[in-house]
Amino acid sequence: ATSSVGFIGLGNMGLPMSINLANKANDSKMDVIAFDANPTALNLAKEAGMRTASSVEEIGASNCSVIITMLPGCQAVDAVTPILLESSDPNASTLFVDCSTVHPSTSRRWNDELKEKGHTRMDAPVSGGVKGATDGTLTFMVGCDDPATLQQAQPLIMGQRSIHCGTAGAGSATKLCNNLALAAQMLGICEAMNLGESLGVDPIVLAQVMNTSTAKSWSCEVNNPHPVVATDRGTGAAANRYQGGFGSKLMQKDLSLAVSAGADAGVALPVGVLSKELYHMATLHGLGDKDFGVMLQFLRGQKP
Ligand code: NAD
Numbered sequence: 683a684t685s686s687v688g689f690i691g692l693g694n695m696g697l698p699m700s701i702n703l704a705n706k707a708n709d710s711k712m713d714v715i716a717f718d719a720n721p722t723a724l725n726l727a728k729e730a731g732m733r734t735a736s737s738v739e740e741i742g743a744s745n746c747s748v749i750i751t752m753l754p755g756c757q758a759v760d761a762v763t764p765i766l767l768e769s770s771d772p773n774a775s776t777l778f779v780d781c782s783t784v785h786p787s788t789s790r791r792w793n794d795e796l797k798e799k800g801h802t803r804m805d806a807p808v809s810g811g812v813k814g815a816t817d818g819t820l821t822f823m824v825g826c827d828d829p830a831t832l833q834q835a836q837p838l839i840m841g842q843r844s845i846h847c848g849t850a851g852a853g854s855a856t857k858l859c860n861n862l863a864l865a866a867q868m869l870g871i872c873e874a875m876n877l878g879e880s881l882g883v884d885p886i887v888l889a890q891v892m893n894t895s896t897a898k899s900w901s902c903e904v905n906n907p908h909p910v911v912a913t914d915r916g917t918g919a920a921a922n923r924y925q926g927g928f929g930s931k932l933m934q935k936d937l938s939l940a941v942s943a944g945a946d947a948g949v950a951l952p953v954g955v956l957s958k959e960l961y962h963m964a965t966l967h968g969l970g971d972k973d974f975g976v977m978l979q980f981l982r983g984q985k986p
Contacts, residue, residue: 685712687838688741688749690762691782692718692727695808696752698815699781701730703750703838712837717741738762742769746776748838753782755935763792767799778803779835781822783932785939786851786858787946789825793850802831805850806839807857811928821845823860825853858943861936865957865974868901872978875908885910907975919973924986927973934961934970 687707689700696718704714717735718724728734735741741749742765749766753759759782770776778796780789780803789805796803804826814820822844824832829846836844847856874897878888889911893903901907905918905927912918919927937958944951964970964980972986979986 685747686744687712687714688735688744688746688766689714689716689752690718690738690741690749691752691754691758692716692723693720693752693754694812695781695815697723697726697730698812699752699820700727700732700750702815702818704730704732706837715741715744715746738765739769742766745771745774748777748779748835750779750838751782753780755782755939756784756788758782759784759788759792763796767796772799776801777831777834779806779838780804781806781808783807783857783861783936783939784854786825786854786943789854790851793827797827802826802828802834803850804831804835805853806835806844807853809857809860812926818842823847823853823856825849825851825855855943858936858940861933862940862951862954862957864901865933865937865961866953867899868905868907868974869957869960869977871897871899871901872907872975872981875906875911875978876981879908886914889915901975905973905975907973907978918975920975920978924969924972924976924979927975929971930961930964930974930976931970933974934958934965937961 692700700716707714715735716727716732717738724734759780778801793803804824806822806824808820808822810820819842822839824844824846825848826832827849832846847853875885879885885908889902889906906912907920909920912920937954941951941954941958964977969976969980976986
């Protein structure tokens with residue numbers, strides 16, 4: 683029998699992920715049905731040949747064995763999940779896979795509620811960006827109470843790697859920790875590149891040395907925020923006026939979640955708080971849609 687997989691949230695990440703899944707579904711006995719509240723996104727999915735629904739309710743009523751969500755954040759997950767619950771067959775059991783980056787407490791709350799209603803759930807936020815979503819090379823950070831749930835979801839994992847991080851909420855927590863460290867790393871590289879250049883060091887030489895020294899990192903090597911370095915290396919959004927990378931606004935959102943989770947847990951995050959405030963300011967200055975390496979320009983008081 684063919685089993686249906688619902689996919690909700692066809693944005694920058696969800697669209698390529700759902701297209702990859704639908705292509706894969708052709709060879710397995712899976713039928714993907716997709717929805718997004720934004721008509722433009724829904725049309726893009728239609729144009730890509732996807733089967734689409736016209737509402738969240740329609741996905742709920744489609745007897746899906748699995749429903750994947752790739753939504754902006756907690757608010758959207760809190761809006762969509764109750765509708766799915768209300769519109770689905772109360773006697774059927776569905777696996778809910780939430781790939782959105784959300785607060786660990788949001789994941790745990792939905793895990794408990796869905797479990798109570800006879801469903802299973804895992805938080806499975808991803809790392810790898812739009813490129814990883816398109817190439818099918820994402821890493822999934824999975825939180826679920828029973829590791830067997832991850833086994834069940836394995837055919838759906840469109841990336842190369844999935845890591846069971848722990849019980850419900852542990853995937854969300856892991857994702858926030860990664861991005862907390864990433865933000866601090868990027869800000870450090872931005873400051874160092876700005877200082878080096880001001881002191882007369884060629885940015886290409888500076889990056890070369892750092893990448894063979896202890897400052898070697900993804901933010902220095904793959905996504906160097908200096909336009910001259912990014913152009914020279916042929917990789918990084920800075921080469922393209924900070925377009926098409928990981929948006930400062932999304933980084934601000936993830937940092938807000940991390941700081942809130944830190945407050946809940948009573949953990950001091952001074953660097954996280956400062957990073958969050960810097961990305962908030964950059965967003966207020968109209969840089970929210972630019973790659974988070976744009977901080978190099980922001981710290982110079984320049985527009986990219
Ligand atoms: P996006 O804003 O491009 O896409 C989200 C989509 O959800 C939009 O198309 C929107 O219309 C849809 N949506 C919102 N509310 C809805 C609702 N109530 N019903 C139906 N559809 C609704 O965001 P994205 O870049 O695809 O990111 C999705 C998630 O993945 C976020 O949590 C983000 O933090 C995370 N993430 C993003 C990246 C990246 O590089 N963009 C990388 C890793 C993780």
